[in-house]
Amino acid sequence: MNALAQPGRPWSREQFEAQLRQKGKSYHIHHPFNVMLNTGKASREQIQGWVANRYCYQLAIPIKDASILSNCPDRDVRRGWIQRILDHDGYGGDPGGIEAWVRLGLAVGLSREEMKDQRHVIPGVRFAVDAYVNFCRRQPWQEAVCSSLTELFASAIHSERLATWPENYPWIEADGLQYFRNRTTQSRRDVEQGLTLTLDHFDTSELQQRALDILQFKLDVLWQMNDAMALRYKVPL
Numbered sequence: 678m679n680a681l682a683q684p685g686r687p688w689s690r691e692q693f694e695a696q697l698r699q700k701g702k703s704y705h706i707h708h709p710f711n712v713m714l715n716t717g718k719a720s721r722e723q724i725q726g727w728v729a730n731r732y733c734y735q736l737a738i739p740i741k742d743a744s745i746l747s748n749c750p751d752r753d754v755r756r757g758w759i760q761r762i763l764d765h766d767g768y769g770g771d772p773g774g775i776e777a778w779v780r781l782g783l784a785v786g787l788s789r790e791e792m793k794d795q796r797h798v799i800p801g802v803r804f805a806v807d808a809y810v811n812f813c814r815r816q817p818w819q820e821a822v823c824s825s826l827t828e829l830f831a832s833a834i835h836s837e838r839l840a841t842w843p844e845n846y847p848w849i850e851a852d853g854l855q856y857f858r859n860r861t862t863q864s865r866r867d868v869e870q871g872l873t874l875t876l877d878h879f880d881t882s883e884l885q886q887r888a889l890d891i892l893q894f895k896l897d898v899l900w901q902m903n904d905a906m907a908l909r910y911k912v913p914l
């Protein structure tokens with residue numbers, strides 16, 4: 678148990694949030710594969726491999742969000758959460774995040790077809806993504822909400838890409854990076870919502886510990902995706 682915690686006594690909201698944020702130490706921003714991507718050391722093939730594999734995660738996000746909606750009896754929560762599906766699938770004139778990701782693929786030299794048929798997706802990536810979706814299907818909706826909280830750290834990783842890719846990879850068309858621009862704001866809004874629900878629900882010391890374990894599970898999902906890609910695209914671990 679963490680040094681701050683006393684048996685039976687929950688952390689205050691501030692302490693609990695700080696514990697969740699501390700988990701950022703094991704975010705995939707620190708994974709060697711991501712460090713390679715964001716320090717300009719990736720080859721064209723490695724970047725293409727990452728984009729093609731991550732497509733599988735992008736497809737899964739609105740599906741797991743639909744699972745959360747289907748498990749959640751609280752209309753107010755559903756009214757907020759449904760925005761995530763609209764963000765990724767798009768609505769009206771907005772083609773949405775999945776299409777923005779396909780455009781990133783086109784900008785790095787992949788064809789629409791080879792992204793959509795997922796021929797490059799590695800088993801380890803698929804298994805990790807499936808584990809996330811299945812967790813969100815089967816667990817109580819509050820636990821599934823909590824598992825989205827890796828987004829606490831996502832805005833930084835998107836900003837890092839926007840700050841380094843144009844200079845390091847000038848061959849990637851700038852328009853292709855629009856997905857990252859959209860997410861820097863969308864993920865902040867998502868975090869506000871997911872964090873409030875998590876701080877409200879996980880209000881005993883046992884539940885708070887459970888929330889930290891759930892967040893660790895999701896960090897492991899992302900880490901495993903990077904491990905699998907590092908193995909396939911020959912990045913030393």
Ligand SMILES: O=C(O)c1cc(C(=O)O)c2c(n1)C(=O)C(=O)c1cc(C(=O)O)[nH]c1-2
Pocket residue numbers: 738824825826827828830831834835860899
């Ligand atoms: O590029 C990334 O490193 C990254 C990480 C994460 C994350 O931390 O789960 C998400 C995203 N991107 C992302 O774009 C996104 O839409 C998203 C939704 C979620 C979620 O769990 O609901 N995570 C993430």
